[in-house]
Amino acid sequence: MSAGLLSAAFAPYAIWWLAPIAIALHMQSIHKSSKPYLNAFIFGFLFNAISLHWTSTYVGSTPWIILAIGEGLLFVPLGFAKRLSISFYPILYLAMEELRNVLPFGGFGWLRLAYSQAEAPYREIASIGGATALSALVLCISLFVFALLHSQLKLLPILPLALIFIPLQLNVTGNIDVLMVQGDVPQLGLDFNSRAKQVFTNHLEETHRALRESANVDFILWPENAVDVDPFTNKDVAKSLDSIEYPIIVGAVIREQSQLKNVSILWSKTSVAMYVKTHLTPFGEYIPLRILASKISPLVDSVEDFTPGVSAQVFTVKKATIAPVICFEIIDDQIMHSAAQNSNLIVVQTNSATFGTSPESAQQLGISRIRAIEHGRDILSVSTTGLSAVINSNGDIIESTNLHEAAHIFATPRLISSQTPRDRLGESSKLAAFAWLLLLTRARFKRVK
Numbered sequence: 001m002s003a004g005l006l007s008a009a010f011a012p013y014a015i016w017w018l019a020p021i022a023i024a025l026h027m028q029s030i031h032k033s034s035k036p037y038l039n040a041f042i043f044g045f046l047f048n049a050i051s052l053h054w055t056s057t058y059v060g061s062t063p064w065i066i067l068a069i070g071e072g073l074l075f076v077p078l079g080f081a082k083r084l085s086i087s088f089y090p091i092l093y094l095a096m097e098e099l100r101n102v103l104p105f106g107g108f109g110w111l112r113l114a115y116s117q118a119e120a121p122y123r124e125i126a127s128i129g130g131a132t133a134l135s136a137l138v139l140c141i142s143l144f145v146f147a148l149l150h151s152q153l154k155l156l157p158i159l160p161l162a163l164i165f166i167p168l169q170l171n172v173t174g175n176i177d178v179l180m181v182q183g184d185v186p187q188l189g190l191d192f193n194s195r196a197k198q199v200f201t202n203h204l205e206e207t208h209r210a211l212r213e214s215a216n217v218d219f220i221l222w223p224e225n226a227v228d229v230d231p232f233t234n235k236d237v238a239k240s241l242d243s244i245e246y247p248i249i250v251g252a253v254i255r256e257q258s259q260l261k262n263v264s265i266l267w268s269k270t271s272v273a274m275y276v277k278t279h280l281t282p283f284g285e286y287i288p289l290r291i292l293a294s295k296i297s298p299l300v301d302s303v304e305d306f307t308p309g310v311s312a313q314v315f316t317v318k319k320a321t322i323a324p325v326i327c328f329e330i331i332d333d334q335i336m337h338s339a340a341q342n343s344n345l346i347v348v349q350t351n352s353a354t355f356g357t358s359p360e361s362a363q364q365l366g367i368s369r370i371r372a373i374e375h376g377r378d379i380l381s382v383s384t385t386g387l388s389a390v391i392n393s394n395g396d397i398i399e400s401t402n403l404h405e406a407a408h409i410f411a412t413p414r415l416i417s418s419q420t421p422r423d424r425l426g427e428s429s430k431l432a433a434f435a436w437l438l439l440l441t442r443a444r445f446k447r448v449k
Contacts, residue, residue: 001025002022002023002025002026002029002043003022003026003042003043003044003045003046003047003050004046004050005018005021005022005025006018006019006022006023006026006047006051006116007046007047007050007051008022009022009116010051010111010115010116010359010363010366011359011362011363011365011366012359012362014116014118014119014362014366016116016117016118016119016120017120019113019116019117019138019142020138020139020141020142020145021142021145023093023113023138023139023142024142024143024145024146024149026043026078027081027086027089027142027143027146028146028149029043030078030079030081030082030086030089031081031082031086031146033082036078036079036080036081036082036083037076037079038079039079040075040076040077040078040079041072041073041075041076042072043072043075043078044071044072044073044074044075044076044078045068045069045071045072045075046068046072047072047075047111048067048068048071048072048111049064049065049068049072051111051363052064052067052068052071052110052111053358054355054356054358054359054360054363055067055355055360057354057355057356057358057360058354058355058356059297059299060297062296062297063283063296063297066296067108070104071100071108071111074096074099074100075096077092077095077096078092078093078096080092084441085441086143086146087143087440087441087442087443088441089139089142089143090136090139090140090142090143090157090437090440091434091437091438091440091441093113093139094132094135094136094139094433094434094437095434097109097112097113097135098132098430101331101333104288105282105288106279106280106282106332107331107332108282108331109331110331110363110367112131112135112331113134113135113138113139114126114131114132114134114135114138114370115131115363115366115367115370116138116366117134117138117370118366118369118370118395121164122134122137122161122164123370123373123395124164124168124373124394125137125160125163125164126370126373126374126422127168127373127374127376127420127421127422128163128166128420128421128422128429129163129421129422129425129429129430129432129433130333130374130422130429130430131333131370131371131374132429132430132433133160133422133429133430133432133433134370134374135433136160136433136434136436136437137160137161139437140157140158140160140436140437140440141157141158143157143440144157144158154443156440156443157440157443160436168376168420168421169418170376170393170416170418171416171417171418172414172415172416172417173319173344173415173416173417174319174414174415175412175413175414175415176218176219176317176318176319176320176345176412176413176415177216177217177218177410177411177412178217178218178219178220178221178380178410178411178412178413179207179210179211179217179219179220179221179246179408179409179410179411180220180221180380180382180388180390180408180409180410180411181203181206181207181210181220181221181222181223181226181382181408182206182223182382182383182384182385182386182388182401182405182406182407182408182409183199183202183203183204183205183206183207183222183223183226183384183406184202184206184384184385184386184404184405184406184407185198185199185202185353185384185385186198186199186202188353188354188356188357188385188404197228197229197234197236197237198228199225199226199227199228199384200226200227200228200229200237200240202406203222203223203226203227203384204240205406206406206407206408207220207222207244207248207408209408210408210410213410214410216410217246217410218246218247218317218318218320219246219247219248219249219317219320220244220246220247220248220249221248221249221347221349221380221382222248222249222250222251222349222382223251223349223350223351223382223383223384223388224251224262224264224326224327224349224350224351224383224384225251225252225253225262225351225353225384226250226251226252226349226384227241227250227251227252227253227265228252228253230252230253230254230255231250231252231254231265231267232254233254233255241267242269245269247266247267247268247317248266248267248268249264249265249266249267249315249322249324249347249349250264250265250267251263251264251265251326251349251351252264252265259307260304260305260306260307261276261277261306261307261309262276262277262280262285262306262326263275263276263277263309264277264313264324264326264349266315266317266322273313273315274313275309275312275313275315275324275326276307276308276309276310276313277306277308277309277326277327277329278308278309278310278311278312278329278335279308279328279329279332279335280306280308280328281327281328283303284303284328284354285303285305285306286303286305286306287300287303287305312335312338312339312342314342314343319344319415320344320345320415321342321343321344321345321415322343322345322346322347323338323339323340323342323343323345323346323347324347324349325339325346325347325348325349326348326349326350327348327349327350327351327364330348330350330364330367330368330371331367336371336374336375337375337423337426339375339377340375340376340377340419340420340423341419341423343377344377344415344416344417345377345378345380345413345415345416346371346372346375346377346378346379346380347379347380347381347382348368348379348380348381348382349382350364350381350382350383350384351383351384351385352364352383352384352385352386352387352403353384353385357403357404361383361385361386361387361403362387364381365381365387365389365391365397365400368381368389368391369391369395369396369397370395372391372392372393372394372395373393373394373395374420374422375420375422375423376393376416376418376419376420376423377393377416378390378391378392378393378413378414378416379391380411380413385403385404386401386402386403386404386405386407387400387401387402387403388400388401388407388409389401389409390409390411390413392413392414393414393416398411399411
């Protein structure tokens with residue numbers, strides 16, 4: 001039951017308060033279990049299997065089940081809380097969550113507890129201690145609830161709630177007018193771009209449609225894979241982009257010296273700047289353990305490995321210093337930290353066509369909302385098929401689109417130059433969260449039957 005409740009804290013249900021309740025119930029389950037390690041694995045497996053069912057869209061159940069098993073194994077150490085004390089559960093959970101964020105293959109921290117808390121009244125804690133601290137706070141509240149279940153009033157775990165009353169001052173230096181374009185694709189699925197130039201044409205037509213409504217635009221933002229042919233080698237595409245009188249940030253796939261690259265390009269008639277995606281999606285943009293993977297799924301042979309970029313890049317349009325983040329990179333702490341330090345606006349370009357109308361896009365939007373709070377930046381998140389949204393630095397959605405439709409948004413995000421405490425502290429913010437949870441391990445609970 002606890003695994004099901006925890007999955008409901010994430011999209012599509014997104015009932016944030018179920019997260020601390022679910023964790024408290026699992027604490028109770030571990031406390032009572034005669035096989036705590038098996039209990040922890042089953043909890044982790046079911047939680048991931050339910051929440052990440054969208055990974056089976058178009059590719060079948062085998063990769064989804066393998067992912068759920070692999071992630072579930074990283075929940076097994078929670079079983080130690082039975083022997084040590086339930087007060088160790090929060091630090092064990094957070095340690096495993098941080099491990100899942102980096103291992104294996106660069107990590108898959110999609111289901112951090114923090115990312116279910118975009119509507120929580122204490123979500124601002126992310127601006128002080130990052131996503132790590134927000135996850136830690138959920139675990140602290142869970143420990144408080146667990147104590148209540150045993151008729152014990154333990155206030156120490158929830159003392160960090162006082163941090164949300166610390167005022168955070170942001171330095172807003174101005175605004176910029178942006179046209180966000182969601183052009184949609186001919187058909188959802190792995191072959192969304194099977195008809196050459198059709199995705200590009202969709203975005204071009206939606207752009208012209210929007211500009212007929214209003215020309216009050218400083219730059220235009222297209223999503224990842226919006227240009228489905230190489231604009232540097234296709235003269236027709238380059239000519240069409242040149243015909244747009246505004247700077248345009250586009251997502252494209254290019255081939256450079258025989259290397260395939262996923263890129264974000266700031267394109268104008270007079271100059272071009274480019275960012276190459278540095279954190280590639282394992283099994284999506286490259287195949288680890290290819291020989292073994294090919295025996296599991298025949299689709300592996302159709303995936304050509306992309307080449308990652310080696311450095312970050314910012315784009316400049318008027319007073320805006322823009323950090324492009326491409327899809328999966330939104331879960332990379334270091335990439336997001338660097339983006340916030342070097343920009344006053346963050347744009348997230350993504351393509352959700354390969355996941356159909358599943359909850360994947362809504363879950364990613366929840367992650368972007370927490371990142372906006374964590375780094376004190378307005379975020380423009382644009383997708384080929386939705387959901388696209390304007391998110392302010394408080395994590396609020398100002399405007400959004402629907403799934404699988406052509407749409408556009410005229411946005412006026414703020415340009416914010418100040419740094420949140422989380423970004424000023426850097427990795428020290430994580431250490432502070434762990435230090436607090438370590439302190440809680442000293443708060444032993446009375447023996448209960």
